[in-house]
Amino acid sequence: MIENDGREAIDRADAVSGKTRDALRAAHLYYMQDLTMDAIAHELHTSRSSISRLLSHARASGLVEISIHSPLDLPSRIEQEILERHEVRAHVVPVPDHASDVDRLDRVALSAARILGQYVDSNQAIGVAWGSTMSAMSRHLVPKATHNTEIVQLNGAGNVRTTGILYASELLRRFGDAFGARVQQFPVPAFFDEPATKQAFWRERSTRRLLDLQSRLDVALFGVGSPFAEVPSHVYQGGYLERADYQALSRDGAVGDVATVFYRADGSTDGIGLNERATGPDFAVLRRAPRRICVVSGRAKLPSLRGALAAGLITDLIVDEGTARALVDA
Amino acid sequence: MIENDGREAIDRADAVSGKTRDALRAAHLYYMQDLTMDAIAHELHTSRSSISRLLSHARASGLVEISIHSPLDLPSRIEQEILERHEVRAHVVPVPDHASDVDRLDRVALSAARILGQYVDSNQAIGVAWGSTMSAMSRHLVPKATHNTEIVQLNGAGNVRTTGILYASELLRRFGDAFGARVQQFPVPAFFDEPATKQAFWRERSTRRLLDLQSRLDVALFGVGSPFAEVPSHVYQGGYLERADYQALSRDGAVGDVATVFYRADGSTDGIGLNERATGPDFAVLRRAPRRICVVSGRAKLPSLRGALAAGLITDLIVDEGTARALVDA
DNA sequence: AAGCCGACTGAACATATGTGCAAGGGTGTG
DNA sequence: CACACCCTTGCACATATGTTCAGTCGGCTT
Numbered sequence: 001m002i003e004n005d006g007r008e009a010i011d012r013a014d015a016v017s018g019k020t021r022d023a024l025r026a027a028h029l030y031y032m033q034d035l036t037m038d039a040i041a042h043e044l045h046t047s048r049s050s051i052s053r054l055l056s057h058a059r060a061s062g063l064v065e066i067s068i069h070s071p072l073d074l075p076s077r078i079e080q081e082i083l084e085r086h087e088v089r090a091h092v093v094p095v096p097d098h099a100s101d102v103d104r105l106d107r108v109a110l111s112a113a114r115i116l117g118q119y120v121d122s123n124q125a126i127g128v129a130w131g132s133t134m135s136a137m138s139r140h141l142v143p144k145a146t147h148n149t150e151i152v153q154l155n156g157a158g159n160v161r162t163t164g165i166l167y168a169s170e171l172l173r174r175f176g177d178a179f180g181a182r183v184q185q186f187p188v189p190a191f192f193d194e195p196a197t198k199q200a201f202w203r204e205r206s207t208r209r210l211l212d213l214q215s216r217l218d219v220a221l222f223g224v225g226s227p228f229a230e231v232p233s234h235v236y237q238g239g240y241l242e243r244a245d246y247q248a249l250s251r252d253g254a255v256g257d258v259a260t261v262f263y264r265a266d267g268s269t270d271g272i273g274l275n276e277r278a279t280g281p282d283f284a285v286l287r288r289a290p291r292r293i294c295v296v297s298g299r300a301k302l303p304s305l306r307g308a309l310a311a312g313l314i315t316d317l318i319v320d321e322g323t324a325r326a327l328v329d330a
Numbered sequence: 331m332i333e334n335d336g337r338e339a340i341d342r343a344d345a346v347s348g349k350t351r352d353a354l355r356a357a358h359l360y361y362m363q364d365l366t367m368d369a370i371a372h373e374l375h376t377s378r379s380s381i382s383r384l385l386s387h388a389r390a391s392g393l394v395e396i397s398i399h400s401p402l403d404l405p406s407r408i409e410q411e412i413l414e415r416h417e418v419r420a421h422v423v424p425v426p427d428h429a430s431d432v433d434r435l436d437r438v439a440l441s442a443a444r445i446l447g448q449y450v451d452s453n454q455a456i457g458v459a460w461g462s463t464m465s466a467m468s469r470h471l472v473p474k475a476t477h478n479t480e481i482v483q484l485n486g487a488g489n490v491r492t493t494g495i496l497y498a499s500e501l502l503r504r505f506g507d508a509f510g511a512r513v514q515q516f517p518v519p520a521f522f523d524e525p526a527t528k529q530a531f532w533r534e535r536s537t538r539r540l541l542d543l544q545s546r547l548d549v550a551l552f553g554v555g556s557p558f559a560e561v562p563s564h565v566y567q568g569g570y571l572e573r574a575d576y577q578a579l580s581r582d583g584a585v586g587d588v589a590t591v592f593y594r595a596d597g598s599t600d601g602i603g604l605n606e607r608a609t610g611p612d613f614a615v616l617r618r619a620p621r622r623i624c625v626v627s628g629r630a631k632l633p634s635l636r637g638a639l640a641a642g643l644i645t646d647l648i649v650d651e652g653t654a655r656a657l658v659d660a
Numbered sequence: 661a662a663g664c665c666g667a668c669t670g671a672a673c674a675t676a677t678g679t680g681c682a683a684g685g686g687t688g689t690g
Numbered sequence: 691c692a693c694a695c696c697c698t699t700g701c702a703c704a705t706a707t708g709t710t711c712a713g714t715c716g717g718c719t720t
Contacts, residue, residue, distance in 0.1 A: 024400055025424050031396045032423075032441045037707065043426050047670045052708060058398075066361045066396050068388075070354055071475050093362075094355050096373050111362040145401050367677065377700045382678060662720085669714075676707065684699080690692090 023058040026051055031064060062117070062143040078321070081328045086309050088317050091115055093297075095320045101298050104320050108297035109136030112318040116221070119291055119316070120179055122146040124218040128175055129154040129259040129280070130168045133223030133295050138171045141178035149181040152213045154222065155259040155280035156188035186210055188279050190240045190260050195276040214281045217289035224308050225257040229300035241274075248273050256304025258286070258294075258313055265303065267311030283311055291315050299323050353388040356381055361394060392447070392473040408651070411658045416639050418647050421445055423627075425650045431628050434650050438627035439466030442648040446551070449621055449646070450509055452476040454548040458505055459484040459589040459610070460498045463553030463625050468501045471508035479511040482543045484552065484616075485589040486518035486609035516540055518609050520570045520590050525606040544611045547619035554638050555587040559630035571604075578603050586634025588616070588624075588643055595633065597641030613641055621645050629653050 022044065029035045029043065030051075037055070041048040058064045070076065082090040093111045095104050116137070120126060128134060128151055157168030169185060176183040188207075192198040201207050227241075227249055241249075252272040254262040259280030263269045269283060286292065294314040296305050299322055306327070308314055319327070352374065359365045359373065360381075367385070371378040388394045400406065412420040423441040425434050446467070450456060458464060458481055487498030499515060506513040518537075522528040531537050557571075557579055571579075582602045584592040589610030593599045599613060616622065624644040626635050629652055636657070638644055649657070 020401065024398065024406075027398050028424050028441070031398060032444050033437050034440065036705090048706090049670060049708085050668085052706095053668095056708085062399070063401070064396060064398055066394060068354065068357050068361060068394055069392070071350065071393070076354075094358050094373075107363050110364065111358070114362050366675090378676090379678080379700060380698085382676095383698095386678085664719075665717090667715090667717105669712105671712095672710085674707100674709075676705100678703105678705070680703085681701090682699105683701100684697105686697085687695085689694080 019054075019057070020061075020063070023054050023061070023063055026054045027058040027064050030055055060142070062145075065117070065142075067118075078324045078328055082317065082324065085328065086314075086317075088309065088314050090324065091316070091318045092324045093318065093320050095297075095322065097322055101300075104322075105133065105136055105297045108295060108318065108320045109133060110140045112295045113137045113140035114142055115318060116293070117142055117144050119219055119293060120144055120146060120149070123148045125150045125152055125213055125216060126175070126179075126181070127152045127154045127214060127217040127220040127222075127281075127286075127289065128172060129220075129222035130157050130171060131223050131225065133297065134221070135171055137295065138174040141174060143178045143180075146179045146181060149179055150184055150213070151175045151179070151181050152184045152210070152217065153186035154214065154220065154286075155261075155278070156186055156190050184210060184213055186279070190279060191245075191274070192277045192279070198277055198279070211281075211285075215285050215288055217286075218291065220286055220289040220292045221295070222258050222293075223295050224301055224304040225260075226301045226304040227254065227257065227262075229304075245274055255307045256301070258283075258308055258311075263307050263311050265307050265310065267307055267309075267313075269311070283313060286313060293318065296320075296323060299326050302326055349384075349387070350391075350393070353384050353391070353393055356384045357388040357394050360385055390472070392475075395447070395472075397448075408654045408658055412647065412654065415658065416644075416647075418639065418644050420654065421646070421648045422654045423648065423650050425627075425652065427652050431630075434652075435463065435466055435627045438625060438648065438650045439463060440470045442625045443467045443470035444472055445648060446623070447472055447474050449549055449623060450474055450476060450479070453478045455480045455482055455543055455546055456505070456509075456511070457482045457484045457544060457547040457550040457552075457611075457616075457619065458502060459550075459552035460487050460501060461553050461555065463627065464551070465501055467625065468504040471504060473508045473510075476509045476511060479509055480514055480543070481505045481509070481511050482514045482540070482547065483516035484544065484550065484610055485591075486516055486520050514540060514543055516609070520609060521575075521604070522607045522609070528607055528609070541611075541615075545615050545618055547616075548621065550616055550619040550622045551625070552588050552623075553625050554631055554634040555590075556631045556634035557584065557587065557592075559634075575604055585637045586631070588613075588638055588641075591616075593637050593641050595637050595640065597637055597639075597643075599641070613643060616643060623648065626650075626653060629656050632656050 026040050026044065029040045030037065035043075037048050037051045041051045044051065076092055078092050079090045082088055091111070093108045095107050099107070124146070126149065130153070151172055153168065153172055172183045172185065175181070188201065192201070202211065227246065249262060249272070252262075253264045254272055255265045256263060260278040261269065261275055261280040261283065262272045262278070263283070264272070269275055292314055293316045294305075294308060295318045297320045302323060305319070305323070356370050356374065359370045360367065365373075367378050367381045371381045374381065406422055408422050409420045412418055421441070423438045425437050429437070454476070456479065460483070481502055483498065483502055502513045502515065505511070518531060522531070532541065557576065579592060579602070582592075582604075583594045584602055584604075585595045586593060590608040591599065591605055591610040591613065592602045592608070593613070594602070599605055622644055623646045624635075624638060625648045627650045632653055635649070635653070
């Protein structure tokens with residue numbers, strides 16, 4: 001049996017690399033030499049359909065990378081303005097104003113997933129938060145081969161409901177798969193019931209290991225939550241917070257959260273009680289990551305976004321056009 | 331009149347930048363968000379045809395860049411072998427064995443033109459030779475915006491026939507246009523009749539300026555000539571060389587040339603008489619350029635290619651598959 | 661050996677994209 | 691103002707690409 005398994009693995013690897021080789025060649029012929037799929041099929045002694053599939057595979061697996069460069073003399077006015085006002089590099093995703101929130105989120109997530117490849121590289125620790133934005137992104141990641149890269153869960157997810165949302169572990173796994181990276185789970189609830197429990201947990205050596213990883217991230221990736229928007233992000237639907245928690249947040253003046261840590265419009269977090277029980281990294285820790293990518297879609301998140309900007313949490317922002325416009329208009 | 335011209339230029343620039351803006355947006359929607367052209371047409375309030383054309387424009391003008399990455403663990407065996415044997419980074423262009431020489435040249439040139447973008451950047455001096463390979467490349471360059479970059483002609487072209495081949499100035503202009511670069515022409519014949527004339531010319535200050543530029547190149551781009559192959563490169567058809575010249579080259583053991591400078595199979599050039607009258611840069615000068623890109627297609631050029639490799643002229647090689655295979659086989 | 665499974669293929673069809681063409685709008689010219 | 695010119699547009703058609711489906715193959719189990 002063992003020998004059989006070994007043999008099978010080798011065969012499969014060969015088959016895969018043969019496929020990759022073909023895909024690479026087809027991609028050259030198609031994208032570099034502008035041959036038609038028909039012509040390629042002829043050269044590779046197969047059918048046109050197979051070439052079509054092979055090319056799809058080549059794109060989906062990141063063999064072919066398509067990038068878009070604005071000419072240097074024509075940076076989008078909005079991106080320019082965001083850069084000047086907030087010292088944040090913005091990617092504005094064009095989305096028509098009349099698009100639904102679901103559409104908008106999907107389209108921003110799709111673009112973000114494709115842009116992400118630029119930021120991910122070998123030998124990095126990449127912190128990933130958890131939420132509907134990250135979930136949508138995780139479904140569109142373009143694979144990119146890396147070595148020795150780790151995906152680190154930023155905040156606990158405990159208590160997940162199955163209402164269509166992804167389990168955090170599944171979400172993280174997708175990131176890990178896409179980049180050939182190890183995944184470091186953080187098996188705690190999103191919020192502890194008691195601050196004391198959190199503190200106790202935080203002293204555990206296994207927890208310390210993860211916190212240590214979090215403090216040495218190269219890239220952090222997150223959305224923002226807006227607890228008081230009409231369409232609250234799903235952390236607020238999943239039953240993580242009680243009515244009393246909302247009241248407390250409201251009283252404390254919180255306008256949003258990043259990885260379950262809440263902040264006010266001015267970016268401050270001091271004295272927001274709930275944070276004592278939250279599992280996400282302290283902003284001082286988060287800000288150690290040289291690149292902090294925030295993905296936001298929908299005007300409803302504007303106040304949260306402003307707060308996160310005020311807190312200096314963001315170095316790179318991926319945002320839909322309408323929200324970007326609203327951000328610079330006011 | 332002057333005011334009119336000015337006004338028109340502004341309008342046209344606005345129109346262009348408006349077009350670029352649209353193209354950029356369409357490209358985002360198409361390549362990042364996977365919308366169909368129909369959908370984009372709807373979003374941009376125009377017809378599908380216009381979007382098709384806009385996207386063609388976006389690709390042709392370098393707004394959209396498509397690149398192909400081999401996974402790091404699967405570098406083409408041939409490229410790997412060339413790297414090990416010759417310390418040269420190879421790009422092997424897949425071309426079927428039965429392709430005609432014309433096809434082969436075209437396809438290599440097309441690929442090379444697209445690869446070239448990776449090497450060209452702002453504030454560079456780029457030396458460009460002259461021949462059928464460069465001519466074919468020049469017709470497929472993908473524009474890339476640069477500042478303060480110069481295209482420097484490597485060797486004289488005098489005496490051009492109009493038999494379908496491009497005038498050198500036209501060829502250089504295409505490179506210049508593609509990269510928004512100044513073009514430095516070298517208005518001398520390919521070969522002088524008398525070494526003394528060349529030496530005299532070389533003392534002229536205007537010539538010195540250009541020779542100086544040539545000695546400070548960042549990138550050099552050239553093919554190889556093979557005077558004794560069945561299908562001689564067109565330098566040998568244009569009536570540049572006399573029967574006596576060929577005999578001399580043969581006697582001196584020359585196997586090829588780079589920018590009109592001839593060399594033997596072992597890469598040596600000493601004592602090859604014709605070089606006294608040639609206008610291309612001495613190899614010692616050429617080798618100062620940190621990147622020296624050679625584009626070769628067709629097995630007939632194999633001996634020339636070997637010689638150029640022996641001479642250490644090449645740092646980056648773009649070559650068709652058949653020739654690459656022949657190179658490593660023997 | 662028979663049978664199941666999954667992965668892959670090519671033919672046929674469905675869809676998406678590219679292009680020739682005639683029409684319209686703007687601009688400079690006589 | 692009429693005209694020629696050039697550029698752009700959208701339509702209709704031609705072509706290229708994507709996808710479904712039924713069939714094949716090899717590996718594995720029963």
